[in-house]
Amino acid sequence: MLILGGGLSKEREISLETAKQVNKALKKKYITLFCEPNEQLIYKIKKFKPNIIFNALHGRFGEDGYIQTILEDQKVKYTHSGILASYTAMNKVISKEIFKKNKILTPKYFKFEFSNKNSKKKIINKIKSKLKFPVVIKPINEGSSVDVYICSEKNIIKNLKKLEKYEEVLIEKYIGGREIQVAILGNKKLGAIELKPKRKFYDYKAKYNSNAKTEHLIPVKLSSSNMKKVLNIALKAHKVLGCRGVTRSDFKFLNNKFYLLELNTQPGMTSLSLVPEIAAYKGINFLKLLEWILNDASVNR
DSSP: OEEEOOOSSTTHHHHHHHHHHHHHHHTTTSOOEEEOOSTTHHHHHHHHOOSEEEEOOOSTTTSSSHHHHHHHHHTOEEOSOOHHHHHHHHOHHHHHHHHHHTTOOOOOEEEEETTSOOOHHHHHHHHHHHTOSSEEEEETTOOTTTTOEEEOTTTHHHHHHHTGGGSEEEEEEOOOSEEEEEEEETTEEEEEEEEEOSSSSSOHHHHHOGGGOOEEESSOOOOHHHHHHHHHHHHHHHHHTTOOSEEEEEEEEETTEEEEEEEESSOOOSTTOHHHHHHHHTTOOHHHHHHHHHHTOBSOO
């Protein structure tokens, strides 16, 4: 079994940690080899001849259809979602349009392109008329809350300048309320967890730094009808994007409504990750979770 981790994205360190935890658990029962997806990847696949590739990559080039295209071409079984679902879920504009068409509530947004030399006043006026402050700005195809900023009218221009390297970004209405995450395993609604960050929101540090002391609440205190509702929305999102294997959907719960922020096709498997925590609460230990993911692996995903 080949375990892919690391890579070129801004989530490299988290991917390495996921790969490390996966390898540690699987090598007790399987012959494993860790591999970074560099120029030697195809050579290593042909030499090692793995029966399955566990994709522990996060972010660009690992979670956006790029690596999936290579794996399909090599005709080796691999885990998680396929080319199209990975690309669609990673692109926040495309996925949000699909959510809207399928009557899945998601925060209002518009795409901002830096090539359009809008005046500061024009940008601010557009936000005021379409979304109202505060807003969230984020790259269209990064994960793990990388380069995400909550902005007021005072700091929007300063924060946009920090993201100019991306060429285009998402400007989205900020939704307050509770942070609820839902895990889906194939066609099964695995469960939910609530997060209470000590930081301003559930950003990169809140996710991956134990010193951030984010509270993980499970079971989630929701009425049975609301729990059923959020689990159903997550499964619907998983299906309409054509996902496979395990996914995690990020929600905000405000005024008795669930807003789907995004869906992650390759959720983390670190000691602080949410899907293993939800699985453990449901009586599925880490090795059993990984084995389910492995048994689901295939080509033509």
